[in-house]
Amino acid sequence: MASSTLASPLWLSRSAFLLKTSLLPSGTRALTRGFTGPRQPPTSLSPLSLKPSFKHLSAIPSASGIFAQKSSDLERSFAREDVVILGIETSCDDTAAAVVRGNGEILSQVVSSQADLLSRYGGVAPKMAEEAHSLVIDQVVQQTLDNANLTEKNLSAVAVTIGPGLSLCLRVGVCKARRIAGNFSLPIIGIHHMEAHALVARLVEKDLQFPFLALLISGGHNLLILAHGLGHYVQLGTTIDDAIGEAYDKTARWLGLDMRKGGGPALEELAREGDANSFKFSIPMRQHKDCNFSYAGLKTQVRMAIESKNLSIENNSISSTSSQERRLRADIAASFQRVAVLHLEERCERAIEWAMKIEPSIKCLVVSGGVASNQYVRTRLNHVVEKNGLQLACPPPSLCTDNGVMVAWTGIEHFLCGRFDPPPRADEPEDSMFDLRPRWPLGEEHSQGKSEARSLKRARVHPSLTSIIQGSAQQEV
Ligand code: KG4
Ligand code: ZN
Secondary structure, eight states: OGGGOOOOOGGGGOSGGGGGOOOOOSOOOOEEEEEOSOOOOGGGOOSSOOOOOTTTSOEEEOTTSOEEESOOHHHHHSOGGGOEEEEEEOSSSEEEEEEEETTSOEEEEEEEEOHHHHHHHSSOOHHHHHHHHHHHHHHHHHHHHHHTTOOGGGOSEEEEEEESSOHHHHHHHHHHHHHHHHHHTOOEEEEEHHHHHHHHHHHHSTTOOSSEEEEEEOSSOEEEEEEEETTEEEEEEOBSSOOHHHHHHHHHHHTTOOGGGOHHHHHHHHHTTSOTTSSOOOOTTTTSOSSOBOOHHHHHHHHHHHHHTTOOSSSOOGGGSOHHHHHHHHHHHHHHHHHHHHHHHHHHHHHHHHHHHHOTTOOEEEEESGGGGOHHHHHHHHHHHHHTTOEEEOOOHHHHSSOHHHHHHHHHHHHHTTBOBOOOOTTOOTTOOOOOOSSOOSSEEOGGGOOGGGGGGGTTOOOOHHHHHHHHHHHHO
């Protein structure tokens, strides 16, 4: 069985998320962030959940753990509304699940956040995050099904994030998904976390067609992607060191902000009080005429600014400072945010130029990932796309940060193209080895987008989603 073959060695968990981690003491408690999204009354649920007949579809095991079905009959033979998929997300610090119908209707979603852990200990420690996921995963999934007034029997398939992310965390979601899929004989779909961030924009904007450009900005990733089609992506740029979300989180911590609602939101709020031109931070990578990103240097500039003003970066809660010092911190926050986002703007300008040469029919820039929930980011990027005659597609904030809806929806997109695994064995042992992809590129690099600076970090990366899907498509022919 292709999806239960290879163990991901632990070293692979030192992924892009490494920069968010630090050693945490034990003892965890996860918070339920709440339920959002529309709910479907039980009466409208079709009792006939769509399950593909494996006898009729010739499944080809691909290296991806995704079985490429030869037939695209699924989309033709079933109404989209009959497809109901459970999505499970545990790649980093949120335990999330959702049930989504094939037509994009969100039946329910639940997110249990580890924000309190992050706030207490300063980052995501894999072992602790794994424990926190394990504690709540059953409850999160059960609540998701209950809120939708469904049981597993009503599902068509289960979609679960298999990478990139922390292997220990990914494993919790994958185990849960496989248990459900095995017990209820459901197909299973392995999902790329960053593809899910991008594709959820197609749930929100029903008219959003391929090709489009996507800027994906989160705690561990900064990607500029040209999306040619489902599973077919070209990477125009990525970060050579930190992602923007990591820079927001670190700056927020140094400024003594309340991290319980997340560093990014706290910094965005404080920045509203400050003067964005008071600290002259330099915009990263201007001499590199490409679409790559760097945030490590900006972080250093911020830290030096804090130190130059004799502000403490330890035990420095903003709630116990004078109004004058609060103002100073707000100035630093606003100046940081201005430059962090200017860097995004400049790279998007160039990416639009590159993308229009490759795919002149592009009409839209999708901006997604946790940082895309920031209002300042959205406003500034909207100017960039308008100036270039494009449209901005930015999912609502609750669908920008990690969530189960994006996983379920991406599952739907692949499922309807016939890409899924058949159900695992119901008696699959708990300690089975799964194919997890802690470091998993979305697409191949555009030739102009390659950066020497990243060559060392590229060792031991899984083949990209795009190359796997194209490889299995060739096998089919
Ligand atoms: O996509 P996401 O939820 O998780 C990852 O895949 O990493 O992104 C989380 C990141 C965190 O760094 C968080 O601080 C940032 O997104 N973030 C924000 C905002 N909301 C979340 N950054 C800036 N402004 C926000 N409003
Ligand atoms: Zn994410």
